[in-house]
Amino acid sequence: MFVLKYISFSEMARYISNLTKLGVELTAEERNLLSLSYKNLIGPKRSALRVVSAAVEKEEEFGSPYLEYYRMFKRQIEKEMRDLANNIIGLAENYLLKQENPPESTVFYLKLKADYLRYLAEFEVGNDKHDAAEYSLAAYKEAYELAVNTLQPTHPIRLGVALNLSVFYYEITNAADRACKLAKQAFDDAIAELDNISDESYKDSTLIMQLIRDNLALWVADMQKDEKDPRE
Numbered sequence: 384m385f386v387l388k389y390i391s392f393s394e395m396a397r398y399i400s401n402l403t404k405l406g407v408e409l410t411a412e413e414r415n416l417l418s419l420s421y422k423n424l425i426g427p428k429r430s431a432l433r434v435v436s437a438a439v440e441k442e443e444e445f446g447s448p449y450l451e452y453y454r455m456f457k458r459q460i461e462k463e464m465r466d467l468a469n470n471i472i473g474l475a476e477n478y479l480l481k482q483e484n485p486p487e488s489t490v491f492y493l494k495l496k497a498d499y500l501r502y503l504a505e506f507e508v509g510n511d512k513h514d515a516a517e518y519s520l521a522a523y524k525e526a527y528e529l530a531v532n533t534l535q536p537t538h539p540i541r542l543g544v545a546l547n548l549s550v551f552y553y554e555i556t557n558a559a560d561r562a563c564k565l566a567k568q569a570f571d572d573a574i575a576e577l578d579n580i581s582d583e584s585y586k587d588s589t590l591i592m593q594l595i596r597d598n599l600a601l602w603v604a605d606m607q608k609d610e611k612d613p614r615e
Contacts, residue, residue: 396420400470403478414491417471425467425502432460432506461506468499486533487540493526494544501547504555516555523548536572537580539587545569546595553598559606566599 390398399417403409409417435457442450475496480489500519507515527548530541545565553562573592580588 392420392423396424396470400474403474406478406482408482408484409479409488414488417474418491418495421467421471421499425464425499428460428464428467429502429505432457432464435460436506464502464506468503472496472499486529487538490526490530490534490540490544493522493529494540494547497522497526497551498547501551501555519551519555523551535579536569536576537584537588539584539591542569542573542588542591542595546591546598549595549598553602559602563599563602563606566595566602570595570599 395416399409399413399420402413403417435453439450439453439457441447442453447453475492479492480496482488484492497519500515500522503515504512504519523544526544530538530544534541536542546569549562549566549569551562552558552565570592573588
């Protein structure tokens with residue numbers, strides 16, 4: 384797997400995807416490379432979609448002659464994101480989650496599936512948005528329940544599920560209270576076990592804990608700001 388670190392993310396994704404379809408149980412390194420490759424493929428598209436969506440709104444407001452161009456560009460980005468998301472969701476559903484996996488791997492794959500369904504829910508509309516959000520939440524809940532029952536509070540995969548599920552609550556369902564409650568519980572549970580964290584996972588775990596804490600601080604501040612807003 385050493386050579387995979389020196390090829391493009393699209394080639395890396397293709398290689399690990401083909402390996403997955405052979406029914407091979409992925410190692411932890413291969414698992415992480417699968418996640419890394421798709422994350423780096425879809426990440427720039429998510430950023431581009433936010434920029435183009437804002438441009439479309441602006442062009443609509445001013446009746447710009449370039450409006451249809453921006454709309455076409457937006458549709459193209461959405462199609463590329465949809466294809467990427469459906470590829471990795473299909474790998475998770477049809478191969479990875481059908482294997483006899485240890486709990487850690489199962490949690491990882493459920494989270495992976497939930498993440499990409501969440502990305503779809505960010506831009507889909509109507510029934511497609513509803514379905515993506517519903518299936519994403521179901522996968523996150525299954526992953527989180529299994530993680531809580533089988534992994535230590537400081538385990539980076541368990542923390543990652545808590546982080547992303549809380550983001551789902553906050554951004555997709557607008558359930559700020561639930562997002563904050565989950566984030567605080569995950570952070571507090573991990574802090575209580577911090578002395579027992581392994582050297583191997585210390586860096587990853589503390590990084591995710593920092594992200595959880597940052598989100599929590601931001602969300603609480605936003606909620607307090609809304610409470611003080613005179614417009615009710």
